[in-house]
Amino acid sequence: MLHSRPFIGLAAAIxxxxxxxSGQDASSQTTRTIKVVxxxxxxGTADILARLLAEQIGRTRGPAVVVENRxxxxxxxxxxxxxxASPDGNTxxxxxxxxxxxxxxxKLNYNPLTDFEPICHLVSAPTVIxxxxxxxxxxxxxxxxxxRTNPSGLTMASVGPGSPFHIxxxxxxxxxxxxxxxxxxxxxxxxxNAVLGGHVTSMFGTYSNVAExxxxxxxxxxxxxxxxxxxxxxxxxxxAESGYPGYEVDSWFGVVAPAKTSKExxxxxxxxxxxxxxxxxxxxxxxxxxxxxVGKCGADFGAYIRRRYDEYGRIIRAAGIKxx
Numbered sequence: 001m002l003h004s005r006p007f008i009g010l011a012a013a014i015x016x017x018x019x020x021x022s023g024q025d026a027s028s029q030t031t032r033t034i035k036v037v038x039x040x041x042x043x044g045t046a047d048i049l050a051r052l053l054a055e056q057i058g059r060t061r062g063p064a065v066v067v068e069n070r071x072x073x074x075x076x077x078x079x080x081x082x083x084x085a086s087p088d089g090n091t092x093x094x095x096x097x098x099x100x101x102x103x104x105x106x107k108l109n110y111n112p113l114t115d116f117e118p119i120c121h122l123v124s125a126p127t128v129i130x131x132x133x134x135x136x137x138x139x140x141x142x143x144x145x146x147x148r149t150n151p152s153g154l155t156m157a158s159v160g161p162g163s164p165f166h167i168x169x170x171x172x173x174x175x176x177x178x179x180x181x182x183x184x185x186x187x188x189x190x191x192x193n194a195v196l197g198g199h200v201t202s203m204f205g206t207y208s209n210v211a212e213x214x215x216x217x218x219x220x221x222x223x224x225x226x227x228x229x230x231x232x233x234x235x236x237x238x239x240a241e242s243g244y245p246g247y248e249v250d251s252w253f254g255v256v257a258p259a260k261t262s263k264e265x266x267x268x269x270x271x272x273x274x275x276x277x278x279x280x281x282x283x284x285x286x287x288x289x290x291x292x293x294v295g296k297c298g299a300d301f302g303a304y305i306r307r308r309y310d311e312y313g314r315i316i317r318a319a320g321i322k323x324x
Contacts, residue, residue, distance in 0.1 A: 032063035036092045036255070039078025041071045045208075045289060046094045049123060049253055052285055056276040074098055074162065074323075076108065083110035087258040089265030092119070095254050097164035100309040104316045105162050105323040113309060116256040117266050118301040120273045123291040125251040126207040127165070127225040128233070129156075132198055133217045140223040140242045143202060144176045151179035157191040157200040160184035162323055165204045167312055168225055168249030170319035175244045195219065206251050207233075208290025225249040252308075253291070254301055270297040 036054055038047045047069060054065035070078030075098045085091035099112050110116075129140065137143045147154045158165035161184045169182050183200050185191035188209045195203040196218060203210070207230060213219040214233075221236045227248050229238060239247040255273060257266060276282055277293045286293060296304065315321075 032090065034063050034065045034090050034092065036065060036067050036094060037078045037082050038067055038069050038094050039071060039075035040069065042069045045125065045206075045251075045291070046096055046253055048289060049286075049291065050094045052282060053122070053273060053276045056279055056282055057272045060276075061272050074102060074106075076102055076106065079112075080108070080110050082256075083115040083258060085258050087117075087261040089257060089261050089269060091258065092269070093256050095256050095305075097252060097308065097312070098162075099254075099256075100305055101162055101164065101167065101312045101316070103309070104313045105321070113306060115259045117259055117261045118298060118305060119255045119257055119266055119269050120297040121252060121254045121294045121301040121304055122273060122277065123253050123286060124294055125253075125289075125291055126230050127168070127205065127249050127251055128207045128210060128221050128230070128236070129202060129204050129223045129225065129239070130195060130210050130214070130219045130221050131202045132195055133213075133220050134198075135201070135220060137202075137222060138220070140237075140239060143222060144178050147176075147178040147180050152181070154202075155181045155183050155200040156202045156204055157183040157185055157194050158204040159186070159188055159191060162316075162321060164249055164251060164312075166321065167315045167319075169204055170321065171249070171315050172239065172244070172247065174315075174318060175247060204249075206290060211290065252294075252304075254305075266298065273297075 036050050038050045040046050047067070050067045054067050058065040070081055075096065079093060079095070079099060082091055082093040093116070102108060103112055131137050131143065137146065156169050158169060160166035160182065166182060166184065173179060183194065185194065188205055191203055191205060192209060194200045196213065210219055214221055221233055223239045223242055224230050224233060224236055225239050225248060227238070229236065257269065274295045274297060277295055283293065
């Protein structure tokens, strides 16, 4: 028994040390703060998405997750700030289509393809082409045929210039060999009011922004720009089904970290975000915003960004789109 006492003492010391170490790890994880930068004003889709996921991750994973809005210059200000942040996994960026569009329009102090680590493609928002409910155009074919005979008389509105919707309009014009006047608005609301008021022929925007008016009949959907038909609009064909295979314009939202963030940190963050997307309460709130979970992460998301970057660049150069 005398010989066992040193062993018992040593074992107790080791256990005490492990408990203390475990306590330090738990404490450091709990006191860790992750900042998610949204490069737009509060209240928009990107901001709502960031806050919804931040709350879920903070509640279930331990670290505090805060959202910081850093709007300006078409998302460039917030994006550049994150590109310069420490690659410790504690500063993230909600990125959208402009992330891959801006480099083709402006001189930047960062490269979206090399200065960031892709974490996850979080959600997408289906896009739709609509006309006023009293419009004579009942299909995309009707609209494009009218554009062929009267190009100067038809207009299509969207957020812009340089938005994914603007690029989508230019891509459609080239594919269909038609001309329509693009009318840029600073937000979805004024573009929506323009088509409701009959000031423009049509509008290209997200489904969530027009859904209410489609239900009341004030607007009519003539095509979706999604790969497949929207579940709530089963009778509305896609642009691809309307004769333009491969056409797709989505409003997408992802999350990235500064370049050189460790693979371990990126993997952990990807797990946190994808798990948050799968929570029924979160899914219900996303559905209410017209957002659909994607959850493609890491290299898959990196390949998606690259593909979009190349596609946007081709259309911007071909259409001669310039930043304003």
